[in-house]
Amino acid sequence: MLTAKHVSKKYGTHTAVDDVSFTLAEGRCIALLGPNGAGKTTILRILSGLLTPTEGEVELENIVNRVDYRKYIGYLPQYPVFYHWMTGREFLIYSGQLAFLSKAEAVKAADDVLKKVNIVKAKNKRIGSYSGGMKQRLGLAQAIIHQPKVLILDEPVSSLDPIGRRDVLTLMEELKKTMTILFSTHILSDADEISDEMLLLHKGRLVESGSMAELRKKYQTATIELEFQDQQDLQYYENKIRNLQLVIDVHVKQDSLSVTAEDINLLRKVLLEKAGEENWPLTGFALNKAALEDMFMKVVKQ
Numbered sequence: 001m002l003t004a005k006h007v008s009k010k011y012g013t014h015t016a017v018d019d020v021s022f023t024l025a026e027g028r029c030i031a032l033l034g035p036n037g038a039g040k041t042t043i044l045r046i047l048s049g050l051l052t053p054t055e056g057e058v059e060l061e062n063i064v065n066r067v068d069y070r071k072y073i074g075y076l077p078q079y080p081v082f083y084h085w086m087t088g089r090e091f092l093i094y095s096g097q098l099a100f101l102s103k104a105e106a107v108k109a110a111d112d113v114l115k116k117v118n119i120v121k122a123k124n125k126r127i128g129s130y131s132g133g134m135k136q137r138l139g140l141a142q143a144i145i146h147q148p149k150v151l152i153l154d155e156p157v158s159s160l161d162p163i164g165r166r167d168v169l170t171l172m173e174e175l176k177k178t179m180t181i182l183f184s185t186h187i188l189s190d191a192d193e194i195s196d197e198m199l200l201l202h203k204g205r206l207v208e209s210g211s212m213a214e215l216r217k218k219y220q221t222a223t224i225e226l227e228f229q230d231q232q233d234l235q236y237y238e239n240k241i242r243n244l245q246l247v248i249d250v251h252v253k254q255d256s257l258s259v260t261a262e263d264i265n266l267l268r269k270v271l272l273e274k275a276g277e278e279n280w281p282l283t284g285f286a287l288n289k290a291a292l293e294d295m296f297m298k299v300v301k302q
């Protein structure tokens with residue numbers, strides 16, 4: 001649907017985005033991950049048509065003309081700027097007109113979208129009185145008012161408190177049913193929760209990408225965390241587990257034992273059998289789910 005082909009962006013001699021290529025498939029929700037300064041905002045602004053790449057190009061399926069192209073993209077910047085003296089509804093009508101809707105279309109679209117983002121009650125209040133979560137929902141509303149094919153969101157939840165964050169994630173879950181979404185985030189659990197695919201940028205380069213299932217499989221370390229009734233048991237069981245042939249590593253991690261092996265299914269089977277046979281005083285048995293974090297650390301430390 002939306003393709004970046006060998007896109008690079010230089011600021012003077014500094015290369016912020018370096019030969020990045022990918023395609024966003026229709027109807028998918030894609031997380032763009034990367035540490036600070038990786039080039040996420042730069043690439044999102046290029047995809048939105050707000051910044052021209054130094055090299056390469058962006059193509060939206062069947063759309064060649066760049067003016068037309070922008071009609072199909074909705075963009076929420078990392079720090080959206082609002083006119084605080086406007087009401088939410090006025091701002092949306094104005095945004096709709098900027099997105100090439102006629103006045104009448106913009107009025108109708110504003111009323112529809114106010115319902116969708118659940119700020120109908122505050123629609124005639126000045127934006128200056130809105131909470132952070134409401135402003136972010138208003139920001140999302142302006143990004144979708146013209147029913148774009150692709151919605152691009154730069155750090156949509158990172159400045160919000162847990163309630164605002166949950167509101168926006170729920171809204172994104174809803175929106176992803178009708179449009180392709182690309183969003184940047186630092187919060188790995190958010191990426192894990194709502195995206196189907198992931199792109200990982202590091203120093204301007206695309207260093208990893210794929211579906212969440214593929215990446216989870218590739219990076220999931222086969223680790224099981226064991227908790228025991230008594231802290232003093234940890235040392236004893238650490239020595240015992242170390243002697244099992246399939247175990248690659250075992251160590252005490254805070255108040256649990258972390259056990260690693262090549263094959264997590266076999267490790268689970270062996271540990272559960274031993275625990276049953278010998279009646280280990282277990283209080284916790286959990287499979288490590290930190291695949292995304294492992295991936296981030298591995299790739300970014302290279």
Ligand SMILES: Nc1ncnc2c1ncn2[C@@H]1O[C@H](COP(=O)(O)OP(=O)(O)OP(=O)(O)O)[C@@H](O)[C@H]1O
Pocket residue numbers: 011014015016034035036037038039040041042043
């Ligand atoms: N207008 C600019 N002029 C010069 N350098 C810039 C400009 N905009 C960004 N950069 C540099 O380009 C690199 C990528 O910046 P960008 O904002 O795209 O990263 P990011 O991944 O979005 O970071 P963050 O997570 O901190 O928002 C950084 O080194 C940044 O300092």
